[in-house]
Amino acid sequence: MGKELLGLNVDTFGFEEAVQRAKNLVDGRKVAQIITINPEMFETASKDNDFANIIKEADLVIPDGIGVKLALKLNGVNTERIPGIDFARRLLDEAAVNNIPVAIIGAKEEVLVKAVQNLTKEISGLNIVYYHNGYFNNDNEIYEEINTKSPKLILVAMGSPRQEKFIYNAKKVLNPALMIGIGGSLDVWSGMVKRAPKLFQTLGLEWLYRTITQPSRIRRIFPTLPVFLIKSLTKRSL
Numbered sequence: 001m002g003k004e005l006l007g008l009n010v011d012t013f014g015f016e017e018a019v020q021r022a023k024n025l026v027d028g029r030k031v032a033q034i035i036t037i038n039p040e041m042f043e044t045a046s047k048d049n050d051f052a053n054i055i056k057e058a059d060l061v062i063p064d065g066i067g068v069k070l071a072l073k074l075n076g077v078n079t080e081r082i083p084g085i086d087f088a089r090r091l092l093d094e095a096a097v098n099n100i101p102v103a104i105i106g107a108k109e110e111v112l113v114k115a116v117q118n119l120t121k122e123i124s125g126l127n128i129v130y131y132h133n134g135y136f137n138n139d140n141e142i143y144e145e146i147n148t149k150s151p152k153l154i155l156v157a158m159g160s161p162r163q164e165k166f167i168y169n170a171k172k173v174l175n176p177a178l179m180i181g182i183g184g185s186l187d188v189w190s191g192m193v194k195r196a197p198k199l200f201q202t203l204g205l206e207w208l209y210r211t212i213t214q215p216s217r218i219r220r221i222f223p224t225l226p227v228f229l230i231k232s233l234t235k236r237s238l
């Protein structure tokens with residue numbers, strides 16, 4: 001199940017079905033890529049053909065955030081919003097239960113270390129076999145290091161489109177694994193950034209809370225969101 005928005009397919013399975021699909025991608029056959037897409041990424045894709053192609057080739061593209069959910073609704077499709085951070089957290093829970101080795105890449109060193117500590121404490125059985133901060137340019141060396149540890153689930157938190165490109169390029173060199181870009185999730189898991197209160201989350205207003213608490217994010221909402229919604233109604237491709 002999916003819907004094309006501005007020439008890019010967005011999968012519209014709902015949370016539980018998406019989790020099942022993700023689990024099936026940890027099959028040892030290839031490096032699989034999950035993208036949690038938001039309006040800003042559509043904007044980037046409209047200017048960056050390589051990035052658009054990465055999204056087109058992804059194994060699963062899930063609607064992260066209220067903007068994409070709204071655009072889908074305006075285009076006649078009702079679907080569940082799947083916050084990337086909740087989805088990734090669920091994948092970690094599943095990995096722990098199923099004994100799947102995990103790697104986590106991204107964020108500043110102290111943020112990463114704290115997040116890894118917190119996750120290991122919170123999720124019993126979680127096996128993090130490799131982690132590295134997200135500030136490097138020697139991608140090939142990182143791929144080699146990852147390969148020596150053979151993780152089967154790899155979370156990459158380096159912001160978009162950097163994380164999606166890192167994952168895409170990994171397809172050529174990495175042992176089979178499921179990889180997903182998780183943006184600022186490590187900042188939250190480390191405790192350094194607070195998530196919006198539950199009420200904001202339930203109402204789909206997490207973006208409002210984040211914009212108030214981090215005003216520098218205003219450009220992510222305006223004009224990106226209204227422009228994206230209008231384009232999603234009026235244009236067939238990016």
Ligand code: UDP
Binds near residue numbers: 107
């Ligand atoms: N980051 C990184 N390497 C970089 C740039 C950013 O690891 O070269 C990290 C940054 O520390 C933060 C995350 O990527 O933890 C992305 O944060 P952002 O809030 O931009 O993500 P998004 O809004 O895309 O979820």
